[in-house]
Amino acid sequence: MKVSVVLFTADLRLHDHPPLRAALDGSRQVVPLFVRDRGVADAGFAVPNRTAFLADCLGDLDAGLRARDGRLVIRSGDVVHEVCEVAAEADADEVHMASDVSAYAHRREDRLRAALAADGRQLHVHDTVTTAVAPGAVTPSGSDHFAVFTPYFRRWSQERLRRPLDAPRSVDVPDHVGSEPLPSRRTLTGVSPGVAHGGETDGRALLKAWLKGAVADYDDRHDDLAHEATSRLSPHLHFGTLSPVEVVHRARQVGGGGADAFVRQLAWRDFHRQVLAARPDAATADYRGRADRWRREPEAHADIEAWRAGRTGYPVVDAAMRQLRHEGWMHNRGRLLTASFLTKSLYVDWRIGADHFLSLLVDGDIANNQLNWQWVAGTGTDTRPNRVLNPIAQARRYDPDGAYVRRWVPELAGVEGPAVHEPWKLRGPERAALDYPEPLIDLAEGLARFKQARERGRGACP
Structure with missing residues (x-):
């Protein structure tokens, strides 16, 4: 047998x-x-x-x-x-x-x-099994992987995916093979209080509800911080309780602009995996070095700790960092904002931020986490490596009424409207009543420091 x-x-x-x-x-x-x-x-x-x-x-x-x-x-x-x-x-x-x-x-x-x-x-x-399109299945002429997403996505979209397989009806397991007991989260300590429940049953129910409803508005609302307009499927994709092949198939069957935009995000996941497959050192080393002299411990200790704790003085950054600590998950726009603030405004090594994310994220995936951090830091595949996301401008655009900030930064719950994004501008008594720090750094000063660092790097690496 x-x-x-x-x-x-x-x-x-x-x-x-x-x-x-x-x-x-x-x-x-x-x-x-x-x-x-x-x-x-x-x-x-x-x-x-x-x-x-x-x-x-x-x-x-x-x-x-x-x-x-x-x-x-x-x-x-x-x-x-x-x-x-x-x-x-x-x-x-x-x-x-x-x-x-x-x-x-x-x-x-x-x-x-x-x-x-x-x-x-x-x-x-x-x-x-863990990707929709296998790493290396599509490559550009003269290279073993795509280094820019847009041409990769064009080729990825043309690939014919295999048909999803049904679950088996029965599985005959030899009786004499021994097993340890199943682990349980009840025995664990240090788990964030808002961590979602895992498993294929939950993942499939979440996918069904997502494709039946909110995916239709995804293209218009996926950056809306306050309204939970994303799928929340990333932990299930990370642990493979959902098949990327099946998710793409089912999203394409739904069709429409929202489903198309969602599929594009799934392609980003495959893109990063094909980069890491070709360049495994990118998990810890710059994919494209900029001769950065990043700030690290102990020089930047106070800034790093304030960022981790969600006490930078920039409400949208702090809200996202507190969401991460509570849920083990963070909205993608929040990930971009917090990463840009650490690397571009504070000029702290991206690896410090990536490690902190991996210490908390349920969907903490080496390929997506590390290469997204590098994309934001300007050492990865971004074709505009010096772009900086202004947290105030981003907050006004993606959390215009401040609902996201007030949800995660209760010290500011009483500040009405968009004023919540710049509490340092409140009148004296109102500002003094808030148990909330002053901005960690002036954004203009941080931008000037970053530009000077990159100018030096450009001179060092002609």
């Missing part, structure tokens, strides 16, 4: 799961396996918010398998060792898993392939 192991990683679902379908088609029995990777924890990536969401996802995946007469096998430790152990216990012939793009994932895949081969077993790695 042929047996296969399916190693789940960032694909915690049963619908549209090519590795699981391939294993079921080729074997009588299948071991659905998730390894709580010690390497992820050692690297500091297993932070409370993502660990809580992951626990939800694993519980939901196990429930879905049990409804199909199966179960999820959980192990902890080194992935390669644990997969080989399970394959030996099950007397499995092969292992199926999804491809990934980080340097760590590449090393893990290479190690696993070699270890399985030494035992006479095969590893099958499947594309388009």
Whole structure:
């Protein structure tokens, strides 16, 4: 009787799961396996918010398998060792898993392939499980990846996506393969109070509601900070409780300007993954160096701590940072604003900001997080590397009545209308009554410092 192991990683679902379908088609029995990777924890990536969401996802995946007469096998430790152990216990012939793009994932895949081969077993790695279009599937002439989004998107849009796969009706798992207990978020500490619940069931319900309603207005309202006009699907895409292929298919079926704009954002996700696949060092090194002499610890300690705490004196920046701490999520416009303020106004190293985001974001994805930070910092793929987002102008445009600021900065709840964006301009007694700091930096001074730094960099790198 042929047996296969399916190693789940960032694909915690049963619908549209090519590795699981391939294993079921080729074997009588299948071991659905998730390894709580010690390497992820050692690297500091297993932070409370993502660990809580992951626990939800694993519980939901196990429930879905049990409804199909199966179960999820959980192990902890080194992935390669644990997969080989399970394959030996099950007397499995092969292992199926999804491809990934980080340097760590590449090393893990290479190690696993070699270890399985030494035992006479095969590893099958499947594309388009965590992306709609596989990294490297479309490339420009003379390069292994696209460095600019617009031409990438043109080619990406022309790709014919595979058809989404149905969830299996049944999964026969060998009885004798042992498993650890399922993790639970109830045992965790340090989880942000507003972290959403994870799992394929929740993800599919959220997607259905999104495509049935609010996606129609996405093109017009996706930057509206106060009105929650985005999908909130990013954590589900990060953990793979939703398939990017299926999401694109279903959005295109809905059609219209809002759905088209939403699909474009999904293409950004694939764009960053194809960049990181080609340039894995971009997770920590400048994709395009500007000879920056970034401020770091201890020089910028006070500024960094004020930014992390949401006490910069710029209300829209502080609102977004507090949303991040409370929910483990932040509106995309808020991500752009807070990143621009740290890197361009305070001239602090983008890696410090990216690390802080990764410490809290449920959707903390190396490709999207690091390369979006580089885009804002001007060291990445932005064709206008010196652009600076003015937090006051952005607040007036995307939170004109100040509702977003008042929601997350309660010290300013009594300030009416757009005046909330510049509380330092209030009259003396009214300003004095607010427990809210003065601006950390004058924006003009920050802009001048940044321009001078980039001018020096241009001279250093002709």
